[in-house]
Amino acid sequence: MPTAPVDSKGTELFFTDSGPVKGSTDYTTLVIYHGSAFTGNTFHKLLHLCAKDNVRLVILNRRDYAGSTKYTDEELADLNAGDKAFMERLALEVANFLVWFAETEKVPEVTPDRRRGGFSVMGWSLGNATPLAILGHPEVIPKETLAKLEPYFRQLVLYDPPHLTFGYDQPPEGYNPFIDPDYPTPEAIFNNFRYWVSTYYDHSDPYSVSGLDFSKRGVRPSVDNMTEDETAVNFDPAAAARTEFPMFFPMQPALNAQGQRALFNEELAKTYLPNVEIVFIWCDKANWYCSYGMIETKRQYKQNIAEGKELRPIRFIRINGANHFVHWDDPEAFWTATVEAINN
Structure with missing residues (x-):
């Protein structure tokens, strides 16, 4: 079972390569x-698709999920307190993993035209907050680590x-599955x-908050397309209850600050990577969480550009007819969008 060291304390991440x-x-x-709640195993359908498009695929399990080191009590205390120190450690872990993998596996550096080679680092859903940390807290990463990362991170x-990734305020009309009184226990x-997040929603206008479908449940849940054995390795509610709840609530102000720094801070964009x-x-x-995440990010990006800020470029790619689990339901469609992203 391959694992990678991400600090000097013995912390490791399980990965599939x-x-x-x-x-x-x-x-x-x-x-x-x-x-x-859903593990890296949900992306395994992509493993046979990548080589034909000149891509090597590495799928991680985040901390506390199968094969990776659990958080310590001290780390969980920071998480539950909404302390940005927790996110700063994640930034270091992401940087350390990328440098370790580049050096250990001798992966190609970014080509001069920046269209091939190097790392394309992807987060899914709220998991985006983990790699986003590297751009939100770059000052905590040692200069020598950044220097090693520069030739690879593309x-x-x-x-x-979802909007939670960036700590955006929630529209008052939006359904919140985490405070629904019909479901009183973490289980x-x-x-x-898992049903709410994996169904299909019919937004009358996916570019407008007023056009979003705020239903409590959509249709055709992707989790119904998983066998019992697949669900056992794809879904880990115990890890989620331990580590994700604080991200939904006390960590939101820190995630908002991180997102603003990573996406819209002109000085950081010029100085780091x-x-x-x-x-x-x-x-x-x-689901509307994710649609709203796009709407509000695009709005703020356009506003900042209109104000004359020189930011990192953000390209938006839409997958038509896709839900939050398109990589599971229609891996070919997801892979087509991913290759478009990677190949610029």
């Missing part, structure tokens, strides 16, 4: 961080992040969550 692309000296290494791909909450671009992949049938 498709391996180098045979015969290629300029392949891109796509590193994926999964979302809340892109950050935000795959269908009941996450059982409801200035060549990293951002791609935002969104699914137009996803």
Whole structure:
């Protein structure tokens, strides 16, 4: 079971690796961080698709999920307190993993035209907050680590992040599955969550808050497309209850500050890893959390650009007819969008 060290304290992350692309000296290494409750195993359908497009795929399990080191009591205390120190440690872990993998596996550096090679780092859902931390807290990463990372880190791909990733205020009319009185226990909450998050929603206008479908439940849940054995490795409510609840609540102010720094801070964009671009992949049938995450991010990006700020470029890619689990329900459609993101 392959694991990677991400600090000097013995912390490790479990990962699955498709391996180098045979015969290629300029392949891109796509590193994926999964979302809340659902593990990296949900991305395994992509492993056989990547080599033909000159991509090496590395799928991580985040801390506390199967194969990766659990958080310490001290780390959980910071998480539950909403302390930005927790996110700063994640920034270090992401940077350390990328440098370790680049050096250990001798992956290709970014090509001079910045269209091939290097790392494309993807988060999914609220898991986006983990790689986003590297751009939100770059000053905590040692200069020598940043210098080693610079030749490799090409892109950050935000795959269908909910508004919670960026600590945005929630529209008052929006359904919140985490405070629904019909589901009083963590077990009941996450059982409801796995259906709510994985169904298809019919937004009359996915570009407008007033056009979003705020229903308590959509249709055709993707989790019904998983066998019992697949669900056992894809879904981990225990890890989610332990580590994700604080991200939904006390960590929101810190996530807002992180998102603003990562996406809209002109000075940080010029000073740290200035060549990293951002791609935002969104699914137009996803739950409203994710649709609103796109709407508000795009609004703020356009506003900042209109004000004359020189920010990291953000490209938005829409997957038509897709829900939040398109990588599971229709891996080919998801992979097409991912290749578009990677190849610019």
